[in-house]
Amino acid sequence: MERSIGAPVEFTRSSAGTAPVWPVSIKGVLFVGAEVVLLKNERDEWELPGGRLETGEDPVPCLAREIAEELGIEVEIADLLDCWRYPVLVDRSVLIVTYGVKPLAQAELHLSHEHKALGRFAMADIAALRMPEGYRRSIRHWAERCGL
Template sequence: MAQSAPSYRHLVSVKGVCVQGHRVLLLRNERDEWELPGGKLERGEDPQACLAREVAEESGWDVRVGPLLDVWQYHIFAGADVLVLTYGCEVISLDPPVLSEEHKQIGLFAMDDVCFLRTPDGYRRSIDTWWAAQTRPVRKIARTA
């Protein structure tokens, strides 16, 4: 009888694309990468609730969590893989973000500047997806008499 492969488990991280004034919120982590706000999904926790809590903890912002944008696997280093869920978020606050103790730096970046930052490709893809959804022109339907 063939032996089955051992099960493989991932940590799950829930991240949000938060745009305020045409600039996206990013935080610099201990690996000197700029990442989206969010964090580890706890057992039994709803992903959207997790994300709203994490964004508030990391930036002081209240957000409405919107649609799921992407799901991807991030290989950080040998033995450290994370399944990342990214959502678009509507920022409720008009205040500037506040840096928490979890990160080295916080910033709001213009979309054109994100490509120059050290950021995982999955985050860039999610930022592009949310930005495109936010700037897509609204189609007007002609009224008939």
């Protein structure tokens, strides 16, 4: 099952016909040392680990599950960082919710089949990466809170 925000998403309206309804993607900012962990998606953009909130699922367990699937590690979900709408296409948007994340133990990160690459980047490198600005904002917020 594709969990990337780049997957085709239909824009729908609520049953009342007035409010838009978007898929929700829960993402985590994870630092290993002073480097943030990012994954490259099928659009060749770097993104935070995480994925789509499933029906009946709460955000925190969703993010812990997604990070375990995508990186092969267990984490503690910490602070809520940001929430923003990402227009994937002109008529398709995803609601992005980001959290700060702390690894529970030293473990090797593993790339899953869901992404093209796994990278660890210093804060000085973030500005030059191809990614939505909302991810950069979340990375900066968590880095500040972690004293990086």
